[in-house]
Amino acid sequence: MFDNLLLGFQTALTFENILWCFVGVLAGTIIGLLPGLGSTTGVAVLLPLTFALEPVTALIMLAGIYYGAQYGGTITSVLISTPGEAASVVTTLDGYQMARKGRAGAALAISAIGSFVAAILSLVLLMTLAPPLAQLALAFGPVENLAIMILGLVIVVTFQGGALIRGAMMAVLGLLLSTVGVASGFSDARFTFGDVNLLGGIPFVEVMIGLFALGEVLRQIRVGAAAPIRARFRDMVISRREIMQSGPAILRGSGIGFLLGILPGAGSTLASFMAYGIERRVSRNGASFGRGAIEGVAAPESANNAAANANFVPTLSLGIPGGATTAVLLGAFTVYGLQPGPLLFETQPALVWGLLVSFFIGNVILLLLNLPLAPVFAQMLRIPYGYLYPIILLTSIIGAFSVSNNMFSVWIVLVFGLVGWLMKELDLPIAPLVLGLVLGPLFEKALVQTSALGEGNFGIMLQSPTALGVLVFAALLIVVPPVVSRARARRTPREHQSV
Numbered sequence: 001m002f003d004n005l006l007l008g009f010q011t012a013l014t015f016e017n018i019l020w021c022f023v024g025v026l027a028g029t030i031i032g033l034l035p036g037l038g039s040t041t042g043v044a045v046l047l048p049l050t051f052a053l054e055p056v057t058a059l060i061m062l063a064g065i066y067y068g069a070q071y072g073g074t075i076t077s078v079l080i081s082t083p084g085e086a087a088s089v090v091t092t093l094d095g096y097q098m099a100r101k102g103r104a105g106a107a108l109a110i111s112a113i114g115s116f117v118a119a120i121l122s123l124v125l126l127m128t129l130a131p132p133l134a135q136l137a138l139a140f141g142p143v144e145n146l147a148i149m150i151l152g153l154v155i156v157v158t159f160q161g162g163a164l165i166r167g168a169m170m171a172v173l174g175l176l177l178s179t180v181g182v183a184s185g186f187s188d189a190r191f192t193f194g195d196v197n198l199l200g201g202i203p204f205v206e207v208m209i210g211l212f213a214l215g216e217v218l219r220q221i222r223v224g225a226a227a228p229i230r231a232r233f234r235d236m237v238i239s240r241r242e243i244m245q246s247g248p249a250i251l252r253g254s255g256i257g258f259l260l261g262i263l264p265g266a267g268s269t270l271a272s273f274m275a276y277g278i279e280r281r282v283s284r285n286g287a288s289f290g291r292g293a294i295e296g297v298a299a300p301e302s303a304n305n306a307a308a309n310a311n312f313v314p315t316l317s318l319g320i321p322g323g324a325t326t327a328v329l330l331g332a333f334t335v336y337g338l339q340p341g342p343l344l345f346e347t348q349p350a351l352v353w354g355l356l357v358s359f360f361i362g363n364v365i366l367l368l369l370n371l372p373l374a375p376v377f378a379q380m381l382r383i384p385y386g387y388l389y390p391i392i393l394l395t396s397i398i399g400a401f402s403v404s405n406n407m408f409s410v411w412i413v414l415v416f417g418l419v420g421w422l423m424k425e426l427d428l429p430i431a432p433l434v435l436g437l438v439l440g441p442l443f444e445k446a447l448v449q450t451s452a453l454g455e456g457n458f459g460i461m462l463q464s465p466t467a468l469g470v471l472v473f474a475a476l477l478i479v480v481p482p483v484v485s486r487a488r489a490r491r492t493p494r495e496h497q498s499v
Contacts, residue, residue: 004353005127011056011354012361020057021362024064025369031065032072034399038085038205039069040325041402047332055336056351060358062332066325067119067308067359070268071366074111074301075377078104080392082213086204086438087268087304089431090276092212094289094296101292105375109238110246110294111301112370118254118302119363122309125258127356140263142449143460147467147474148263149443152270154474155277157432164478167432170423174436175443177202183444197408204437206400206412211430213396214413215420217389222421237375246298249279257303261310268307273435275303281477309359316340316352 011017031042042065050058073088078095091111098107140148153175157167180191181201192198253275260271279299280289289296308325315326317340333340338348345352400413423430454460461467 004349005357007350008353008355008357011350012060012357016054017057017060017354017358018361020053020061021064021358022365024061025068025362025366028065028068028070029072029075029366029370032069032074032085033076034072034395034402038073039066040328042069043325043328043332047328047335050332051335055338056354058336059329059332059351059355060362062329063355063358064362066329067115067305067362068366070304070308071112071115071370074115075108078107078111078297079377080213080388081216082392082396083208085269086208086434087272087300087307089208089212089269089434090272090300091297093276093431094291094293097290097292098294098297103292103294104377106238106242106294107297108377109371109375110242110298112367113238113243114246114250114253114298114302115305116363116367117250118257118304118306119309119359121251121254122258122261122306123356123359126309126313127353140466142446142453143464143467144470145263146443146446146450147461147464147470148260148270149439149446151470151474151477152274152439153432153436153443154477155274167429170429171432171436174433174438175440176436177207177433178437178440178444197406201441202437203404203409203412204434206409207416207437208434209396209400210413210416210418211420211423211434213392214417215424215430217392218417218421219424220389222425242294245285246294249283249295249299250302252279252282253299253302254306257306258310260303261307262313268304268311269435269438271303271307272300273431275299305363312356316344 012021027046028039028042032038043062046065047062050061053061069085070087073083073085074091074095076082077088077091078099081092081096083089083092095104095107095111098104153171157164157171178201180198182189182199189199256275256278257268257271260274261268276289276296276299279295280286283289283293283295285293285295311326315330330340338344338351396413397410400409401407420430423433450458450460461471
C-alpha cells in the first residue's frame with residue numbers, strides 16, 4: 001500500500017501533471033458555472049484536446065474537469081438558484097436561502113470545505129478498499145437496486161415534513177414524466193406524440209434550468225425584485241462556529257455519498273438527495289432546513305463529492321461506469337489503449353495510483369482556488385436584480401441550447417419555467433419532482449429486471465436480506481415520524497393540564 005502511494009505521488013507530482021490538473025479543475029469550475037453543460041458534457045467536449053498528452057496526464061486533466069464542475073455548479077446553485085447538474089439541486093434549497101440572507105460567502109465556503117473533506121475521506125477508502133468494494137457493488141443486483149431507488153424516493157418525499165402528500169404527488173409526477181420516450185427493455189415509444197425529440201425522454205438538464213432559474217425569475221418579477229444584498233464583507237466569510245456546526249453533517253454526507261457512489265448507476269444525484277434527507281432528520285437544527293441551514297449545504301455537497309470519487313471504484317476495478325461522466329472517462333481509457341478492470345491495478349500501477357493521488361492534489365487546488373474567492377463570488381448579489389435577471393435568462397437559454405444545439409431544449413426550458421413559477425406560487429416542492437424525473441429510468445429498469453427475475457412476482461424482493469432491510473428502513477421513515485408527532489401532541493396537553 002505504501003509503495004503504491006509513493007509511486008502515485010511520484011507520478012502525479014510532476015510539473016506537467018500538476019499543470020494539467022490545475023487546467024482541468026479551473027476549466028471544470030468554469031464549465032460548472034454555465035447552466036446546462038455540467039461535467040459529462042465538459043469531459044466529452046474537451047476529450048479530443050487530450051489526445052496529444054500522455055494517458056496518465058490526460059486522465060488527470062479529465063478527472064479534474066469532473067470534480068471541478070461539481071463545485072462550479074454549486075456556485076450558481078447558491079447565488080442564482082440555478083443548479084448546473086442534478087446533483088446540485090438540493091444545494092439550492094438552503095444555499096440560495098443563505099444567499100438571500102447575505103450568507104452566500106459562508107455557503108460557498110462550507111461547500112468547498114465539505115467537498116475537500118469528503119474527497120480526502122473517500123480517497124482513503126478508495127485506495128484501501130477498492131477491490132472488496134467492487135465485489136460489494138457486484139452483489140447489488142436489480143432487486144437491491146430497486147430497493148435503493150424506493151428508499152431514495154421515500155427520503156425525498158419526506159423532505160417537506162408535514163407536507164408528505166404534496167411531496168409524494170410531486171415524486172409521482174416526476175416518475176410519470178420520466179416515462180416519456182422509449183420504454184426500458186422494449187422498443188415502444190410512449191407519450192412522444194410523434195416528436196422525435198422526445199424519443200430519448202424529457203431532458204432533465206433543461207427541466208432543472210426551467211424549474212429553478214426561469215421559475216425563480218418569473219416569481220421575482222411577479223412579487224417585485226428583491227433589493228440587492230448589502231451584507232458586509234465579514235458577513236460573507238464563514239465563522240469557526242459554522243465550521244464546527246457543519247462537521248457532523250460533512251462526515252455523514254461523506255459516508256452516505258461514498259456508499260452510494262460505489263453502486264453503478266446510483267451516482268451523485270441520489271447520494272446528495274439522501275444525505276440531505278437524512279441530515280434533516282438527525283440534525284438538531286432540522287427545523288430550519290429549507291430556510292438557510294448551513295448543514296443543508298454541507299451534507300449534500302459532501303455526499304456529491306464523495307460519490308464522484310467513489311464512482312471510480314466500479315470504473316477502475318470492474319470496467320463498469322459508476323455514472324454518466326465516468327462512462328465518458330471509460331471511453332477515454334479505451335481511446336488510450338487501456339482496459340479498466342481487475343488487472344489494471346497490476347498492469348498499470350503508475351497510471352492508476354497517479355490518477356488516484358491526483359484527486360487529492362486537484363481538491364487541494366480547488367480549496368485554495370475557491371475558498372478565498374467565495375466572498376468575491378458572493379459580491380455578485382450586490383448587482384441590482386434589474387441587471388442580474390437578464391443575465392440569468394440569457395445564460396439559461398444559451399446553456400439549454402448548447403445541450404443539444406436545437407430550439408427544442410429552449411422550449412423545454414420555457415415550458416418548465418412556467419411550471420416552476422406555478423409550483424412556487426402553489427408552494428409545491430420541486431425537489432421530489434426532479435429526483436423522480438432523474439431516477440425514473442433507473443427505477444423502471446430495475447423494476448423490469450426484478451419482474452423478470454421473479455417471473456412477475458415482486459415477492460422476490462423479500463428473499464433478499466439486503467433489499468428487505470432497505471425496504472423496512474424506508475417503511476419506518478414513513479410510519480415513525482407521524483406516530484412520534486402524534487405522541488408528542490398528546491403528551492403536551494397532558495403536561496399543561498398537570499401544571
